[in-house]
């Protein structure tokens with residue numbers, strides 16, 4: 001069994017070993033962009049739900065795990081995001097590895113953005129469909145691949161994120177919608193990070209681009225990021241949702257989300273819907289942070305109004321050193337490394353959140369200046 005020790009050592013020497021560790025300092029790398037995980041109304045809804053529901057769902061949704069909390073949350077999400085129907089999943093990872101193989105299988109084809117999240121990549125692999133990777137955010141690269149390969153299969157999916165989790169950038173979604181219709185493909189948009197942060201009121205990329213929901217579209221989102229709780233959802237036409245419910249193995253063969261969490265997620269959504277200005281405040285905070293970085297000549301990847309602010313370091317070990325330097329100064333920013341991002345593109349992925357003190361943001365920029373621009 002020496003190979004186990006050898007593999008761990010190899011990861012360590014490359015700066016790629018991960019550990020479960022409880023870090024101190026002000027956390028600047030979670031996904032709680034709106035601070036809803038600690039909002040009093042969300043916490044109250046969860047406390048109250050404990051008097052009405054059992055702790056868990058105790059079975060999968062198609063056995064006896066489906067409750068009025070799930071139904072109501074699905075209705076609320078459908079109204080918020082669009083589509084004719086909505087399905088609540090256990091997590092975003094489960095949604096992607098369930099939905100993709102539900103809609104594509106052997107003999108079908110999938111066109112996937114080069115920087116799509118691991119859960120999308122795993123969903124594509126599980127589907128056994130042929131996968132063509134197009135250049136990041138490039139509708140031109142997708143078109144070229146569609147022209148070459150689309151005719152080789154009856155069913156076709158195009159998949160990309162609307163706010164990329166490790167790069168903080170977004171596609172021109174109108175071009176992708178157009179291509180999906182022109183080439184008769186389903187389009188899956190993963191809005192894990194866009195829900196609550198993109199669009200005037202946090203509804204995501206369709207709101208931002210002023211486009212309507214349509215028949216060939218599937219929106220996947222999580223409840224675990226800007227909505228501050230846990231779980232995920234899929235919005236689409238009734239027919240597509242029915243097929244997903246019947247085919248997605250991670251839905252059929254996994255215990256449903258706790259109804260208590262469903263109540264918490266519903267409360268998050270209520271807070272966001274009644275305070276839509278939160279989204280604009282978040283964008284302003286992100287713009288300010290990026291402005292402060294540029295004042296010390298630090299450049300971040302991605303949009304300047306997104307709460308994801310990645311600073312490329314490159315070498316994995318160097319990224320770890322900077323993480324340690326920040327910890328010594330009272331801040332926790334995880335070093336994001338391969339395989340989450342390509343080799344030699346290790347980065348500090350700073351997240352902006354309304355729950356944090358603006359003074360802490362200024363101090364973090366000073367600390368980054370000391371470490372990166374000595």
Ligand SMILES: Cc1ncc(COP(=O)(O)O)c(C=O)c1O
Pocket residue numbers: 091092093094096117119161165190192193222223224231232
């Ligand atoms: C784009 C994207 N999709 C899906 C997921 C998985 O979501 P969850 O954490 O709810 O499993 C993530 C999580 O980081 C993500 O960034």
